[in-house]
Amino acid sequence: MNSTPAKLAEAFTERFGGEPDGLWSAPGRVNVIGEHTDYNDGFVLPFAIKHSTTVAAAVRRGRTVRVASTFAPHDEPVAVDLDNLSEGSVQGWAAYPLGVLWALEQSGHRCPGMDLLVDSSVPVGAGLSSSAALECAVAVAANDLSRAGVSRRELAVVGQMAENRMVGAPTGIMDQSASLLGEEGHAVFLDCRSGESRLVPLDLEGAGLELLVIDTRVSHSHSTGGYAARRRSCEQGAEAMGVPALRDLSVEDLAQAERLLDDETFRRIRHVVTENVRVEEAVAVLTGRGPAELGPLLTASHASMRDDFEISCAELDAAVEASLSAGALGARMTGGGFGGSAIALARAEDVPGIRAAVEQAFSAAGFRSPAIFSVLPGDGAGPAA
Ligand code: GAF
Numbered sequence: 001m002n003s004t005p006a007k008l009a010e011a012f013t014e015r016f017g018g019e020p021d022g023l024w025s026a027p028g029r030v031n032v033i034g035e036h037t038d039y040n041d042g043f044v045l046p047f048a049i050k051h052s053t054t055v056a057a058a059v060r061r062g063r064t065v066r067v068a069s070t071f072a073p074h075d076e077p078v079a080v081d082l083d084n085l086s087e088g089s090v091q092g093w094a095a096y097p098l099g100v101l102w103a104l105e106q107s108g109h110r111c112p113g114m115d116l117l118v119d120s121s122v123p124v125g126a127g128l129s130s131s132a133a134l135e136c137a138v139a140v141a142a143n144d145l146s147r148a149g150v151s152r153r154e155l156a157v158v159g160q161m162a163e164n165r166m167v168g169a170p171t172g173i174m175d176q177s178a179s180l181l182g183e184e185g186h187a188v189f190l191d192c193r194s195g196e197s198r199l200v201p202l203d204l205e206g207a208g209l210e211l212l213v214i215d216t217r218v219s220h221s222h223s224t225g226g227y228a229a230r231r232r233s234c235e236q237g238a239e240a241m242g243v244p245a246l247r248d249l250s251v252e253d254l255a256q257a258e259r260l261l262d263d264e265t266f267r268r269i270r271h272v273v274t275e276n277v278r279v280e281e282a283v284a285v286l287t288g289r290g291p292a293e294l295g296p297l298l299t300a301s302h303a304s305m306r307d308d309f310e311i312s313c314a315e316l317d318a319a320v321e322a323s324l325s326a327g328a329l330g331a332r333m334t335g336g337g338f339g340g341s342a343i344a345l346a347r348a349e350d351v352p353g354i355r356a357a358v359e360q361a362f363s364a365a366g367f368r369s370p371a372i373f374s375v376l377p378g379d380g381a382g383p384a385a
Contacts, residue, residue: 002121026136026381028122029178038172041247047377048182053133099166125219127340132175135159216315218339295330302332311337326357
């Protein structure tokens with residue numbers, strides 16, 4: 001469901017009685033480039049998209065928090081006492097919103113009791129950060145309702161803490177940063193070590209371009225399996241190379257890494273090291289020659305994730321290959337991998353042909369039909385309407 005603000009406020013009243021004190025929204029994201037670099041202290045270049053999560057919220061007396069979702073209109077709200085929350089104490093989707101309140105309090109910001117009704121247009125499991133959108137919508141709502149005055153950068157850390165320690169997914173800081181720091185017409189260049197960020201112009205329309213998202217509908221989760229394994233490999237690789245994080249390795253260090261490490265760990269490292277370089281090159285391209293020149297970097301990033309980091313899948317590879325063969329300037333999987341979405345950068349006039357080619361390739365391979373839509377860089381989280 002994706003209600004208008006008025007409808008969501010009405011649904012809130014039906015659910016909890018009384019009117020909400022306000023509505024807050026936070027977007028999902030697409031990552032232009034810089035994958036699995038965030039938890040290696042590296043660089044990322046995501047942008048906020050218009051698909052967003054909205055929460056209607058009202059302060060209530062006492063320490064009870066009740067959360068409900070428009071996706072489960074007949075379920076009882078999940079109710080907890082803020083004093084009873086502890087790491088990993090909530091299961092299921094409510095771990096995200098309640099984890100944010102827990103993390104805010106752990107960071108020294110006391111929250112009031114509240115009622116929250118969540119609605120979203122960010123597809124779940126599509127690699128577009130539905131989790132971060134939910135965390136950040138709750139974070140900005142709680143920040144305003146408690147008048148805590150927490151900075152956006154700290155709110156991103158709070159969202160990440162909720163995801164790492166309440167949900168149990170060992171993710172980095174990229175998605176929350178995109179959702180909180182995004183701005184229309186720009187990507188967010190973030191140094192994940194220093195936390196410093198800078199907006200980089202990304203005027204796709206002005207350049208006659210579109211960025212297509214191809215949602216393979218292969219669902220993925222970062223709480224299990226592959227994501228955590230990749231993170232462990234990176235940490236082990238950094239330790240073996242005697243550096244605090246893979247960020248500290250340069251392309252020149254790769255020869256030594258190849259000699260020292262087993263082939264798999266070496267390839268994991270090579271992805272991260274070369275991906276950091278590609279992010280910096282992408283920023284230089286966007287501030288210089290413009291977005292039409294990004295293509296080769298995107299395609300090289302995909303090859304690195306497919307061959308070295310091994311987080312692609314048949315559907316993502318098919319989306320990338322079909323897009324390129326139909327004239328896309330560049331294409332890559334975006335997000336954590338193992339499913340989710342690919343992006344393809346294309347001249348506007350080539351988009352119909354690319355769509356048709358991707359649909360045809362999926363049908364010929366017997367894959368589920370993908371959802372294909374274009375995205376533009378939008379604004380970050382804040383009050384809704
Ligand atoms: C997921 C994670 F949540 C991010 O922190 C990031 O690591 C990404 O995968 C891969 O770049 O979206």
